[in-house]
Amino acid sequence: MILENKEYPPAVVNPRRRSRLLAALYIAQEQYGWLGPDAIQRVADRLGLTPGQVKSTASFYTMFKLEPLGKYRIQVCEGLSCYLVGGAEPIIDHVAKRLNIKPGETTPDGKFTLEIVQCLAACGTAPALRVNDELCENMTPENIDELIEQLRQE
Amino acid sequence: MPVLKNREDLAHLRTSAKAKLKEKTISGATIFIGMGTCGIAAGASDVAEAVRTELAARNLDTEIVSVGCIGTCANEPLVDIQLPGKPRVTYAKVTPKMVPCIIDEHLVKEQIIKKWAFAQLTNGTGSAEDGLTTYDEHPFYRKQVRIALRNCGMIDPESIDEYIAVDGYRALAKIVNEMDNEDVIDEMKDSGLRGRGGAGFLTGVKWEFCMRARGYPKYVICNADEGDPGAFMDRSILEGDPHAVIEGMAIAAYAIGAPEGYIYCRAEYPLAIERLKKAIAQAHEYGLLGENILGSDFSFELKVKEGAGAFVCGEETALIASIEGKRGEPRPRPPYPAVSGLWGKPSNVNNVKSYAITPQIMLKGADWFSSIGTPRSTGTAVFALTGNIENTGLIEVPMGITLREIIYDVGGGIPKKKQFKAVQTGGPLGGCLPVDALDTPVDFDSLTEAGATMGSGGMIVVDQDTCMVEFARYFLTFASAESCGKCVPCRIGGQRLLEVLTRITNGEGTLEDLDEIEYISEYMSEGSLCALGQLTPGPVIASLRFFREEYEAHIKENFCSAGVCAGMFTYEIEAELCPGCGLCVKACTSDAITGEKKQPHVIDQSMCIQCGACYQVCKLGAILIKRKHEIVPLETA
Numbered sequence: 045m046i047l048e049n050k051e052y053p054p055a056v057v058n059p060r061r062r063s064r065l066l067a068a069l070y071i072a073q074e075q076y077g078w079l080g081p082d083a084i085q086r087v088a089d090r091l092g093l094t095p096g097q098v099k100s101t102a103s104f105y106t107m108f109k110l111e112p113l114g115k116y117r118i119q120v121c122e123g124l125s126c127y128l129v130g131g132a133e134p135i136i137d138h139v140a141k142r143l144n145i146k147p148g149e150t151t152p153d154g155k156f157t158l159e160i161v162q163c164l165a166a167c168g169t170a171p172a173l174r175v176n177d178e179l180c181e182n183m184t185p186e187n188i189d190e191l192i193e194q195l196r197q198e
Numbered sequence: 199m200p201v202l203k204n205r206e207d208l209a210h211l212r213t214s215a216k217a218k219l220k221e222k223t224i225s226g227a228t229i230f231i232g233m234g235t236c237g238i239a240a241g242a243s244d245v246a247e248a249v250r251t252e253l254a255a256r257n258l259d260t261e262i263v264s265v266g267c268i269g270t271c272a273n274e275p276l277v278d279i280q281l282p283g284k285p286r287v288t289y290a291k292v293t294p295k296m297v298p299c300i301i302d303e304h305l306v307k308e309q310i311i312k313k314w315a316f317a318q319l320t321n322g323t324g325s326a327e328d329g330l331t332t333y334d335e336h337p338f339y340r341k342q343v344r345i346a347l348r349n350c351g352m353i354d355p356e357s358i359d360e361y362i363a364v365d366g367y368r369a370l371a372k373i374v375n376e377m378d379n380e381d382v383i384d385e386m387k388d389s390g391l392r393g394r395g396g397a398g399f400l401t402g403v404k405w406e407f408c409m410r411a412r413g414y415p416k417y418v419i420c421n422a423d424e425g426d427p428g429a430f431m432d433r434s435i436l437e438g439d440p441h442a443v444i445e446g447m448a449i450a451a452y453a454i455g456a457p458e459g460y461i462y463c464r465a466e467y468p469l470a471i472e473r474l475k476k477a478i479a480q481a482h483e484y485g486l487l488g489e490n491i492l493g494s495d496f497s498f499e500l501k502v503k504e505g506a507g508a509f510v511c512g513e514e515t516a517l518i519a520s521i522e523g524k525r526g527e528p529r530p531r532p533p534y535p536a537v538s539g540l541w542g543k544p545s546n547v548n549n550v551k552s553y554a555i556t557p558q559i560m561l562k563g564a565d566w567f568s569s570i571g572t573p574r575s576t577g578t579a580v581f582a583l584t585g586n587i588e589n590t591g592l593i594e595v596p597m598g599i600t601l602r603e604i605i606y607d608v609g610g611g612i613p614k615k616k617q618f619k620a621v622q623t624g625g626p627l628g629g630c631l632p633v634d635a636l637d638t639p640v641d642f643d644s645l646t647e648a649g650a651t652m653g654s655g656g657m658i659v660v661d662q663d664t665c666m667v668e669f670a671r672y673f674l675t676f677a678s679a680e681s682c683g684k685c686v687p688c689r690i691g692g693q694r695l696l697e698v699l700t701r702i703t704n705g706e707g708t709l710e711d712l713d714e715i716e717y718i719s720e721y722m723s724e725g726s727l728c729a730l731g732q733l734t735p736g737p738v739i740a741s742l743r744f745f746r747e748e749y750e751a752h753i754k755e756n757f758c759s760a761g762v763c764a765g766m767f768t769y770e771i772e773a774e775l776c777p778g779c780g781l782c783v784k785a786c787t788s789d790a791i792t793g794e795k796k797q798p799h800v801i802d803q804s805m806c807i808q809c810g811a812c813y814q815v816c817k818l819g820a821i822l823i824k825r826k827h828e829i830v831p832l833e834t835a
Contacts, residue, residue: 065523066506070465104525104682105506107465120781124427124658127672128585163427166239179239194508 048147058170061091069102078109114150114157116142119174123163126171135171136160138185142192201485204493205371208362212483215363227260227305230278230286232351233434234267234437235469236430240274246438248294252301260305262608266438268351269592270338272299273316277352279304285326288333297638304635307612338589341608343570345578346554347594350438355473358480361441367486369560370445372454374494379409382453386556388564392578395421395512396624396654397729398575398642401556404546407456407536411544416456418447419540419547421517422463422470425509427676428584429656429833432550434592435580436463436470439554440477444500446553449560459498462517464505472504509680513728514539516548516682527684528728549654551580571597575641579655585622586661588613593765595640602636605659616661620744624653626673627733627739629675630666649740651733657697665762666745670738671699677734688731691722695738703763707753715742761810761823768824769806769813773798782812782821 068087069079076083079102081095088095102108118139122132135157140146143156150157166172169181173188180191202208231237231246246262253260268276275291277300280286287310289300296314303309310327317336320326333339344350353360361367374384387402408416420443424432436443437757446461457782462469478500481487489497503521510516520526541547555577559567568576575597581604584590588610595604601621605611612618620630629650631638638648645652659668678692681695694716701707719735726732742749751757758766771782776798783791783799790806793799799811801821811819 059522062523063503063521066504066520070504075601101523101525104527105508107507124584124672128660128664162425170238 058092062093062097065091065093065098065101066105066148069098069108073108078112080112081159112150112154113156116175117157117159119159119161119164120147121162121166121170121172121174122160125163129170132171134185135173135183135188138188139173139192142189151177156192201483202492203376203485206457208371208492211359212362212365212368215359215814219360219363225796227263228280228281229260229305230265230280231262232266232268232274234274234351234434235467236267236271236434237274237276238272238469242275244248244294245275245277245292245297247487248297249301252298256301256306258301259304261353264356266350266355267434267592269342269347269434269594270316270589271321271591272589273591273829278318278319281305281308284308285332286319286356287327287330288316288318289314294441296672306722333780337610338591338593338608338609341599341603341745342594343578343596344594345558345567345570346435346442346580347438348558349442350434350592351636352435353439355438355440355748356476358441358477358484359515361439365561366441366557367445367481370448370452370486371492373449373560374492374496379453379455382449382560383409385560385564386453389559389567390431390564390574390730391552391555391559392642393549394551394555394580394654396398396627396652397650400549401552404536404548405450406455407534407544408456408544410827411537413538413543414459416454416543417540417545418454418456418459419514419517419521419535419545420447420459420461420550420553421512421514421547422461422467422550423505423512423517424467424550424654425464425512425680426627426654426656427673428658428830429582429625429654431580431582431655433467433470434582435550435554436467437473440470440473441481442554443474443550444477444481444487446556447500448491448498449556450546450548450553452496454544456546457497457499459500460503460521460540461500462503462505462511462521465507471502471504478502507684509676510682510728510730512731517547518545525682527682528538528730530727551655572639572641579640579652581655581657583609583659584658585658586612586616586664587659597641598639600637600639601631603641604657605636609659612659612661616663619660619664620666620669620741622660622669622673622737623656624651624733624736625656625658626677627651627729627736628653628656629736630660630669630744631740632744635744649743663760663762665703665758665760666741666748667699668703668760668762670741671696671703673737674699674734677730681730681734685725685727685731687722688734689726691726691731692716692734694718695722695735699738702749702752705752705756705763705766707749709750709753711753712742712746712749715739752812755825756826759823761813764808766826767801767808768826769801769803769808769810770822771799772820772822775818777818781815781817785811785815787811 072083072087084095084098088098120136126132147158147160164172166181171183172181233242275292276287277292278288302309317333318330319333326332383406391401392398422432505511508526511520513528516526517526535545535547571577578594578596580594622630633652635648638644642652672698678696681688681692683689698711698714719739722735723732761767778796787803787809788807790802791799
């Protein structure tokens with residue numbers, strides 16, 4: 045196999061440059077919505093890394109999304125307070141059943157993504173979940189149904 | 199803002215800032231609103247908006263100051279009113295509807311609304327009002343000694359002048375003028391401060407290792423990747439008093455000879471990150487960070503690095519890898535970061551609390567600090583008190599205080615007249631202690647000896663309604679999900695342990711499973727690369743040690759005495775205790791409860807879904823949790 049005579053990143057990059065990787069990934073994720081091949085390539089080019097190095101790092105951290113997300117990200121809290129008031133699992137199960145997806149998946153119509161997250165700092169009004177940036181507190185199966193119905197129609 | 203060129207400049211600024219702060223409290227009224235994450239979550243933003251609207255409607259230009267968390271998170275949102283020359287009065291659980299009344303009565307008519315008031319603060323701003331407890335006497339604060347939290351909730355965290363007014367950066371000025379780096383390290387060693395991240399290694403000794411290590415540049419790193427469920431000590435300090443951490447890091451940098459520092463903060467704390475960045479910029483403007491600090495030849499730069507949601511990055515070698523922009527996987531130690539850390543250079547990693555305490559040690563001396571606490575664990579311990587406890591919140595107590603004092607005196611005991619069952623310290627990597635251990639003194643060595651750990655400061659109290667097997671399983675689910683997967687004992691061991699515990703809570707466990715737990719745990723603690731894997735079995739081992747009978751009841755009798763594990767218990771109404779009030783009938787979600795009014799009710803077991811609604815609602819404790827096989831079907835009874 046003949047390798048294209050193309051300029052490859054130097055084997056040893058300035059380590060300081062690489063330390064900007066996490067910050068760069070946040071910016072790319074904000075711009076692209078998720079870290080697809082294009083976003084990964086762009087970050088790699090900017091920092092003088094290979095796409096493999098970038099993807100390997102990105103895949104380690106839960107806050108970097110390597111799959112496209114739904115229009116509404118439903119993040120259910122499984123923090124201690126939510127767990128103690130009987131939230132977390134029953135709430136997650138209920139949302140999963142309503143949307144017919146498992147945690148971490150997106151509905152086929154691209155509308156909803158279900159995620160499980162750690163404490164949302166709404167312990168006083170647990171169980172809590174978050175839809176994109178909006179916090180929904182004191183969740184019950186009934187108001188979850190209402191919420192999903194409302195989001196579906198929007 | 200002018201650059202402070204020397205110690206005298208700082209002293210001048212302190213005098214004028216103090217005067218300004220005093221003016222605020224003596225000649226003008228001030229409203230303080232608790233705007234930590236806990237306050238905001240409880241609705242402080244709406245309250246602040248209501249205050250602004252009300253002030254505008256009345257044409258008042260009273261100053262509003264946003265402060266951090268004062269610790270009593272259960273009572274948020276908190277609003278303090280400070281009238282000129284009067285004590286500062288705190289109102290608890292304020293709602294927007296209460297605001298007009300508070301402003302009308304207190305701010306305008308100068309009448310304290312005692313039924314809503316929580317406590318009063320009298321430091322130099324007038325004598326205490328009658329009939330209202332002061333902070334010093336308040337049960338929640340009486341036994342507390344606040345060093346790391348001294349400014350939280352007291353000053354505006356976004357104002358460097360207020361921090362300087364309360365003797366901020368005075369310690370830094372003192373050391374760069376009067377002490378060389380070895381003096382600073384000696385003072386630290388004499389203070390006996392042990393690292394507040396959990397391991398409890400002597401901070402002064404750690405600094406000395408790093409100072410003596412070869413290599414340049416050196417780095418100081420602050421570990422603010424607090425990720426334990428139920429822990430928020432570091433967040434509250436960063437949100438409430440960011441300058442204390444910055445000053446502490448600058449002192450460490452001076453001692454070690456480091457020109458640069460990093461604060462690694464988890465991305466889930468946006469408010470903390472925002473306030474840190476603001477504080478660093480302010481310190482820069484005053485020349486308290488940067489080149490030639492206060493006219494000395496000491497220079498120090500500080501940056502904030504954001505994490506990206508990996509619990510293991512709280513481990514120091516993983517944290518360093520993450521700062522370098524790599525996967526946050528730990529590596530074997532030695533070499534320790536003090537010898538080879540960030541980019542292979544000597545690096546000193548300490549917890550937020552250790553740095554926040556440092557300026558006070560330099561200012562007041564090692565003897566003062568070591569006079570607090572016990573000889574082997576000096577100073578204070580900061581805890582986030584959560585779970586089934588009356589006063590949830592953030593507390594700072596002297597080392598050596600007993601668990602009983604923390605839970606019953608500071609914490610106010612267990613709510614709803616329930617029984618205390620266990621207290622978990624050290625978060626998901628710690629352990630739980632039963633009621634017999636309540637008189638254990640809280641210090642690094644005693645807690646480890648008793649079977650738990652000090653950890654970084656999460657303290658979770660649970661009552662009789664918590665199943666200890668399920669509780670251990672909860673922490674295990676967390677810890678095993680956060681395993682980075684680099685080493686086998688942690689990656690596989692955590693999964694296997696979780697399977698065993700899940701089996702037991704599903705009623706499919708065997709007695710051999712208990713041996714299996716001990717076997718896997720031993721290998722995990724001996725074979726794992728970092729503290730995460732080594733300590734993951736901690737909660738399971740501790741609960742097995744102290745609550746073995748609960749594990750055995752799950753296995754042998756298929757019975758969960760706490761009424762948590764599905765299908766392993768039934769609810770039954772004790773006829774003698776039931777007055778027939780009908781509350782349970784209303785609460786029942788499956789119409790399983792019947793009975794005449796004022797006659798004992800009964801639960802139809804074939805319809806009961808064990809949701810627990812009746813159990814929660816019964817005020818007389820007439821509904822009992824019973825073993826399944828004891829129940830005789832209703833028809834044949």
